[in-house]
Amino acid sequence: MQAEIISVGTELLLGRIVNTNAKYIAAKLADIGIESRYQTTIGDNLEHIKEAMAIANQRNDLIIVSGGLGPTQDDMTKQAVAEFLNTKLMLDKVQLERIKRRFDERGRNFVESNIKQAQYLNGSEILPNYHGLALGDFYRNDNGADIILLPGPPTEMEPMMNELILSVIKNYHLKYRLISKVMKFYGISESQLMSELSDLVGNSGRVSIASYAKKHEIWLRLTILDNDSDDAQIEIDAVKLKIAKRYPDFYYSDNIDETLAMVVVKLLKAKNKAITAAESLTAGMFQSTIASVPGASNVFSGGFVTYSNQVKTQMLNIPSLIIKQNGVVSEQVATSMAENAKVIMNADIGISFTGVAGPDSLEGNPVGTVWIGLAGLGMTVAQKLQFASTDSRTAIREKSVLEALRMLWIKLRK
Amino acid sequence: MQAEIISVGTELLLGRIVNTNAKYIAAKLADIGIESRYQTTIGDNLEHIKEAMAIANQRNDLIIVSGGLGPTQDDMTKQAVAEFLNTKLMLDKVQLERIKRRFDERGRNFVESNIKQAQYLNGSEILPNYHGLALGDFYRNDNGADIILLPGPPTEMEPMMNELILSVIKNYHLKYRLISKVMKFYGISESQLMSELSDLVGNSGRVSIASYAKKHEIWLRLTILDNDSDDAQIEIDAVKLKIAKRYPDFYYSDNIDETLAMVVVKLLKAKNKAITAAESLTAGMFQSTIASVPGASNVFSGGFVTYSNQVKTQMLNIPSLIIKQNGVVSEQVATSMAENAKVIMNADIGISFTGVAGPDSLEGNPVGTVWIGLAGLGMTVAQKLQFASTDSRTAIREKSVLEALRMLWIKLRK
Numbered sequence: 001m002q003a004e005i006i007s008v009g010t011e012l013l014l015g016r017i018v019n020t021n022a023k024y025i026a027a028k029l030a031d032i033g034i035e036s037r038y039q040t041t042i043g044d045n046l047e048h049i050k051e052a053m054a055i056a057n058q059r060n061d062l063i064i065v066s067g068g069l070g071p072t073q074d075d076m077t078k079q080a081v082a083e084f085l086n087t088k089l090m091l092d093k094v095q096l097e098r099i100k101r102r103f104d105e106r107g108r109n110f111v112e113s114n115i116k117q118a119q120y121l122n123g124s125e126i127l128p129n130y131h132g133l134a135l136g137d138f139y140r141n142d143n144g145a146d147i148i149l150l151p152g153p154p155t156e157m158e159p160m161m162n163e164l165i166l167s168v169i170k171n172y173h174l175k176y177r178l179i180s181k182v183m184k185f186y187g188i189s190e191s192q193l194m195s196e197l198s199d200l201v202g203n204s205g206r207v208s209i210a211s212y213a214k215k216h217e218i219w220l221r222l223t224i225l226d227n228d229s230d231d232a233q234i235e236i237d238a239v240k241l242k243i244a245k246r247y248p249d250f251y252y253s254d255n256i257d258e259t260l261a262m263v264v265v266k267l268l269k270a271k272n273k274a275i276t277a278a279e280s281l282t283a284g285m286f287q288s289t290i291a292s293v294p295g296a297s298n299v300f301s302g303g304f305v306t307y308s309n310q311v312k313t314q315m316l317n318i319p320s321l322i323i324k325q326n327g328v329v330s331e332q333v334a335t336s337m338a339e340n341a342k343v344i345m346n347a348d349i350g351i352s353f354t355g356v357a358g359p360d361s362l363e364g365n366p367v368g369t370v371w372i373g374l375a376g377l378g379m380t381v382a383q384k385l386q387f388a389s390t391d392s393r394t395a396i397r398e399k400s401v402l403e404a405l406r407m408l409w410i411k412l413r414k
Numbered sequence: 415m416q417a418e419i420i421s422v423g424t425e426l427l428l429g430r431i432v433n434t435n436a437k438y439i440a441a442k443l444a445d446i447g448i449e450s451r452y453q454t455t456i457g458d459n460l461e462h463i464k465e466a467m468a469i470a471n472q473r474n475d476l477i478i479v480s481g482g483l484g485p486t487q488d489d490m491t492k493q494a495v496a497e498f499l500n501t502k503l504m505l506d507k508v509q510l511e512r513i514k515r516r517f518d519e520r521g522r523n524f525v526e527s528n529i530k531q532a533q534y535l536n537g538s539e540i541l542p543n544y545h546g547l548a549l550g551d552f553y554r555n556d557n558g559a560d561i562i563l564l565p566g567p568p569t570e571m572e573p574m575m576n577e578l579i580l581s582v583i584k585n586y587h588l589k590y591r592l593i594s595k596v597m598k599f600y601g602i603s604e605s606q607l608m609s610e611l612s613d614l615v616g617n618s619g620r621v622s623i624a625s626y627a628k629k630h631e632i633w634l635r636l637t638i639l640d641n642d643s644d645d646a647q648i649e650i651d652a653v654k655l656k657i658a659k660r661y662p663d664f665y666y667s668d669n670i671d672e673t674l675a676m677v678v679v680k681l682l683k684a685k686n687k688a689i690t691a692a693e694s695l696t697a698g699m700f701q702s703t704i705a706s707v708p709g710a711s712n713v714f715s716g717g718f719v720t721y722s723n724q725v726k727t728q729m730l731n732i733p734s735l736i737i738k739q740n741g742v743v744s745e746q747v748a749t750s751m752a753e754n755a756k757v758i759m760n761a762d763i764g765i766s767f768t769g770v771a772g773p774d775s776l777e778g779n780p781v782g783t784v785w786i787g788l789a790g791l792g793m794t795v796a797q798k799l800q801f802a803s804t805d806s807r808t809a810i811r812e813k814s815v816l817e818a819l820r821m822l823w824i825k826l827r828k
Contacts, residue, residue: 015441114605292807
C-alpha cells in the first residue's frame with residue numbers, strides 16, 4: 001500500500017513556515033505500516049494542485065492532502081480536487097448552520113466566503129472538525145487513488161488525523177502494524193541516554209529503540225512491526241522495564257499525553273498534599289503550569305509572584321537584610337521564599353524560584369544562575385542550577401519550572 | 415525562473431524528523447525572487463531519486479537536492495543523480511586527503527565508504543563544506559534543469575546554501591527580489607479581515623496582500639517583486655498605512671519578533687505605569703507573559719495567584735459575601751480583584767482574571783466564560799469574554815491573557 005502526502009500552502013513554498021503537517025501525517029501512517037513514498041508541497045494554485053493530484057494519482061493507493069480548506073480566496077484545494085475528479089462540491093447544511101452560529105456567538109457578521117468550509121466532494125465521507133470550521137473529506141475512488149482532505153492548521157489537522165487513522169486501518173484491512181511504546185525522560189541528554197543504552201540498542205530481539213529530542217526532554221520509542229499479537233506487547237514491555245529500572249529519576253511516563261506537571265499533580269492528589277509557590281524568575285509560570293492540569297484546584301489554591309525585592313519583603317516577609325547579605329539569587333532567599341509561602345498559604349509544600357533569566361547578569365551572577373527552593377515533606381532544601389548563558393530567557397524560565405517539577409516528582413515518590 | 419526543492423531521507427518519509435531544510439532553502443530562494451513551485455520528499459532509494467529527478471527536470475530551471483551525501487550505505491544521492499544524468503562521478507583527491515586526516519586526528523581507522531563524500535559529478539563545480547565531510551555540487555545542465563546537491567545535516571547545509579545564494583544570483587543574472595512587510599493583528603478573524611480588505615486585495619498596484627493564520631493571531635504580508643528600488647518600499651508602506659488606519663485596535667506591530675506583550679510593556683514604560691495582576695483562571699500566566707519581556711521589572715514588581723475563593727479573600731480581601739452573591743465568575747469579583755490588587759501592590763494598574771477553563775462548567779457558567787478586570791488609568795472596568803466551549807483549557811487561558819493585553823494596549827494609547 002502506497003500513500004502520498006500533499007501539503008498545500010504558498011507559505012510553505014516561500015519558506016515562511018516549516019511543514020510539520022507532512023511529518024505528523026507520515027508518522028501516523030508509519031504507525032500503521034503504510035509507507036508514504038512521496039511527500040509533495042505546492043502552493044495555493046488551482047492548476048498546480050490539479051497537476052500534483054494527477055501525478056500522485058498514478059503512483060499511489062491513497063493521497064492525503066492538507067491545507068487550503070479555509071474561507072479565503074487563496075483556499076482552493078476542494079475546488080481543485082473536485083475539478084481533478086470531475087465531480088461536484090456539495091454543501092453540508094448542518095455545518096453551515098454551525099459556522100453561522102459561531103459567528104453569531106462572537107457577535108460578528110457572517111462572511112459569505114465561509115460557505116466553502118461547509119463544502120464536501122460529492123460521494124465522499126465527511127470528516128468532522130471539532131477544532132475549526134472547515135470540514136475534511138474521505139473520498140473512495142474506484143478509478144484511482146483514494147483521497148483524504150484535511151485542514152492546514154495543525155490544531156485542527158492533528159486531532160482529525162488521529163481519529164481518521166482508525167477508519168483507514170478498517171478501510172484497507174491492514175494486517176500489519178507497528179506496535180510501539182513511548183518512554184518519556186526529563187533531565188538527561190539524548191547522547192548520554194543512547195550511549196548508556198548501547199548494549200540494548202540493536203540487541204533487544206525484535207524491539208527497535210530510537211530516540212527523539214523533544215522540547216526540553218527526550219523520548220524513546222520501542223517498536224515492533226507485527227500482526228498485533230500479544231507477544232509483541234510483552235516483548236516491548238520487557239525492554240521497557242529494563243530501561244525504566246536504570247532511570248528511576250529520569251523516566252517519568254509512557255503516556256504521550258501525560259506531562260511531568262500531570263504526573264506531579266497526580267502524586268500530590270494521591271498523597272493529599274497542598275502546594276503553593278513564590279516565583280521571582282518565573283513570575284507565575286510554575287503556578288500556571290500546575291493549573292494547566294485539570295483538577296489542579298484539589299491541591300493548589302494560589303500563591304505569589306514576587307518579582308522585585310521589595311515585594312519579596314512585603315508579600316513574603318523576607319527580611320531585606322537577608323536579601324542584602326546573601327544577594328537575591330541565593331540559597332537563603334530561595335529557602336526563605338519557599339518556607340514563608342508555605343506558612344502564609346497554610347500549604348504542605350512551598351516551591352520558590354529566584355534567578356537570572358537575562359539578558360543581563362545580576363549582582364555578579366551570570367545569566368542562567370537559578371535557585372529553586374522546596375519547603376515541606378519534612379525538609380527545607382534549595383537546589384542551584386546553572387543553565388548555559390546562551391540559553392534564551394524563555395528557555396531558562398521553562399527549564400527552571402521543569403526542574404522544580406522533577407524535584408517534586410522525585411521527593412513525592414519517597 | 416522555476417526551482418524545485420528535493421529532500422532525500424527515509425527518516426522524513428517515516429515522520430521521524432521535520433523537514434527544516436526545505437523551509438530554509440525555500441526562504442533563501444524567495445529572498446532572491448526565485449519561486450520554488452514544488453517541494454518533493456523521497457526516501458534513500460536509487461530508483462525513487464532518479465524518478466523524482468526526471469519529473470523535476472521537466473518542470474524546472476533549477477533543482478536543489480539535499481540529503482544522501484554521507485558515507486553510509488543509505489547515502490546514494492550522488493550516484494542516483496549521476497545515473498540520471500548519464501555521467502560519471504569523479505574523485506576530489508584534496509577532499510579525500512582532508513577526510514583521511516580527520517580520521518587520523520580523531521584516532522580512528524579510515525572507513526572506505528567515506529570516499530563517497532569526496533566524489534562529485536563530472537563537469538560540476540565543487541561546493542566546499544566547512545562543517546562536514548561531504549562535498550556539494552553545482553551542475554550546469556545544458557540539456558535540462560541545473561542541479562545543486564547539498565548535504566542533509568542543517569548545520570552543514572545552511573552555511574553552504576547561504577554562500578551558494580551569491581553564486582546563484584550571479585549565475586542566473588537575477589535582477590528581481592521580493593520586498594515584503596508583515597502586519598500583525600490580534601482580535602480579528604482571518605475571514606473578516608480578508609473580506610473587509612477585498613477592495614485592496616488585487617487592487618493595490620504591485621502590492622500583493624496575503625493573510626496567514628498564526629497561533630491566536632493573523633498576519634498580513636504585503637509583497638512586491640521588484641528590483642530592490644526605493645519605490646517598492648514606499649508603495650508597500652502606503653498600502654500598510656491604509657490598512658493600519660482601518661484597524662487601530664487590531665493591528666499592533668509590523669515587527670515579526672515583537673509580541674503583543676512587548677508592545678504593552680513598551681507602552682507601560684513610556685507612560686511610567688506600574689502594573690500588577692490577580693489571576694484565578696490563568697494562575698500566573700499573565701504575569702509570566704509580562705515577565706517574558708526583557709526589562710519588565712521596570713513596570714512589574716509582582717502580583718497574586720488567587721486560584722481558590724478562600725485565597726481571594728485571604729490575599730485580596732475580597733469579602734466572601736461578594737463571591738457568594740455574584741458567583742466567582744462575575745463582573746463584581748473581577749473588578750474587586752483588579753482594584754484590590756492595585757491598591758495592595760501600590761501599582762498604577764491592576765488586571766484580574768476569573769473564568770471557567772474547563773473541562774467542567776462552574777456555578778452554572780459554561781466552559782469558556784471569562785471576566786477580565788482592569789483598575790487604573792482613571793477607570794475600573796470588566797470585560798466578559800465567551801470562548802467556544804470546544805476550545806481547549808490551554809487555549810481559553812492563553813487567549814484570555816492576550817485579550818487582557820489587547821485591552822491594556824488600547825487603553826494605554828489613549
